[in-house]
Amino acid sequence: MRSGWLASLLALSLVFLVACDGKKSAAPPVQRGPGTPAYGDALVVGSIGEPSTLIPLLASDSASHEVAGQVYSGLVRYDKNLNLEGELAGSWDVSRDGLTITFHLRRGVKWHDGQEFTSRDVMYTYRVTIDPKTPTAYADAFKQVQRAEAPDPYTFRVTYAKPFAPALESWGMAILPAHLLEGKDITKSELARHPVGTGSYVFKEWIAGQKIVLESNREYYEGRPYIDRYIYRIIPDSSTMYMELKSGALDMMGLSPVQYQRQTDTPEFRARFNKYRYPASAFTYLGYNLRHPLFSDRRVRQALTSAINKDEIVHGVMLGMGQVAHGPYKPGTWACDPHIRDFDYNPERAKQLLAEAGWKETNSDGVLVKDGKPFQFTILTNQGNAERLKTAQIIQRRLKKVGIDVKIRVIEWASFLSQFIDKGNFEAVLLGWTISPDPDMFDIWHSSKTGPKELNFIGYKNPAVDRLLEEGRGTFDTEKRKRCYWRFQEILAEDQHYTFLYVPDALPVVSARLRGIMPAPAGIMYNFIKWYVPKEEQLY
């Protein structure tokens, strides 16, 4: 009750703020040319969370990885089209049998303290990652390695017991400086607060709870970045962050759909900022507990998907800032089969499928009944995500129209995991996954991953899918993998143990004085070292 009251007050105040915006939109939009690239200036970025540690191996939050990503580099990275390319490794070869990967390291790369980067650093990073004493969440891919060797300072070779395609991606892990860490306890290292890497930016200072300052690495092997300083300000409240942006104290942040569509659509804002929009690497889904008798019949699940209007969700919840999802892969990537369509919105079809599954009669409330039991279930979702709650409400209304009674429960994240997900104590969940560029989804769908605390918590078991997943991760041949994953998507579209709902859009906004930004499938940050501010527009 109380929070409802607060929310309406906040809504009221937002209306007021928006109303204020309207008066100011007289200024004509300023046309800006590309200008000439120049060194200097700073980019001030806002972040909701503060990084926990700047040793990426130990970090599990996105803020840490975002900052550390500028300071450290991996052997490989994703290019603008989400294909792997060499970073610290100039190139690599995979042996014919797919068991051995040899990385040829770049020569002459220097750590920020002047020491030379060699295969010793890679070897150290590998060893510390698999060391059982290291509290890291990322050891699993490296544990598949059977033998690691560094025959000379510029070669690093790993051998696997069987071909393992996600292995390559795992070498994108930030390489740590052996000369600063070897023989020391990594959990007590200074590097957590004062990192030394090989990346395009050098760590300068971290004022706890306020900001982190990075300076451009003039010796960077891909050339000195134009922007001299990268300043990361910690602003825990999103309304505050938005006001900081408008006042000019921030140059970049991620917008919400409402901000993107309604609050920033003024000539004044458009003259000062550039908005970008591209699909985020994530999707939201409704997952059914397959151990529950209600959802064991595939026709019922197909009916549920047919009864849900995904378009309506994208427009109502995301204000159109997203797209309907039909499968687990990001649209536009090679693993995503663009022809896959699951069940379009068709309530008549839903009713028919339900009738086939035995849900024919309705009780006095208009709810379908089978063997004397009404068709009733609860959608669980986590607290603090308004988009998911709204989505659940829209689904509730649509399912009511075909005679299904849905309840919604919102639960705090920790209890959500420990009391419901881990115990399999749920009927349906509304959640999201982040999509990694590598299409391997073994952990989420393979039948061996249905144990407690494992990620196939809905209990999906399909031998055909198991085979495809094993085959897909067992080869480096992209064409072969594509065939596996496209077939896999067809099966998912039939099985509908998840109703894939939508892929949201990432909505970054950047000050118009920054040039050189080229949106690509990987987003906008991939070419950050090429961003620049023309001399006459530099602020800092």
Place this chain on the structure above:
Amino acid sequence: MTQYLIKRLIMMIPLLLGITLISFAVVHLSPGEPVEMQVAMNPRVSAEARERLRKFYGLDQPLHVQYLKWVGRLAKLDFGRSFAPDGRPVVDKIKERLPVTLSINVIALLLEFGLAIPIGVLPAVRRDTPLDQGMTVFVFLGFSIPTFWLALLLMYLFGVKLGWLPISGLHSFGSGGFGFLRQLCDLAWHLILPLSVATFGSLAAVSRYMRSSMLEVISQDYITTARAKGLSERTVILKHALRNALLPVVTLLGFSVPGLIGGSVIMETIFSIPGMGQLAYNGSMARDYPLVMGILVIGAGLTLIGNLFSDILYAFADPRIRLGKG
């Protein structure tokens, strides 16, 4: 006196133990574990990696062992290391944030009492005048307006529209290069908004208390006597009435002292102030056991010390307490 002190000190030991037990229980009763909060729903983390993390934090041991180990370290004044991935000592994390919270709270408290006392006295003296009613409306307005809402509106007005004041944070860009005095001014400039909002919201309690206490004193016989002596109204109010009316309010001030080390999460979040409130809040959200327990124990410990001091002062004033009788 020494005997009394020793007695009080010995009595603190079971109290402190109780505090540690309650802190430990409260923190461990909340659902979820630190490891869960860090790695749950991450496809790259296997069950084995999870176990490894639990072991690293000592979460695989039985609860009583965890408790004894923690208390054992506490006895040596070692609060342990945070369960956050940076693994820094809890004491360092608190040290980093305490000065900010403490100084903001002290200034806010001074402002609150400095403003609330006159705001309480004036309406009492001019009871039932428009001034009285106006002040009442004013302080209750402050009391009832949600601070986050007021804060957002003021930030928009002064920060975005007028550009007079900074919106959030504590320092300007590049303030590291300023001289000391300029840095101080810069800080003060950043604190105007948060302090005004906080003070406006807290005026009501003290000023209403002051008003009623003043009203009570004014109706006493000795005030009538003072007036009858022909003293000026000013002397009557300021010298005779105010002094006595202030006593209960000063007690109120005493109560707010332990609160000085706690920060308001909402205010700190909106104004991006890195204080204790945010530290404790984020710590509990991440189930950072040692950090949360450390903050709880330090807070409770300070309260105990505060109580001890006030008791000692009472003991000085009142021999009956000192002698342990009555």
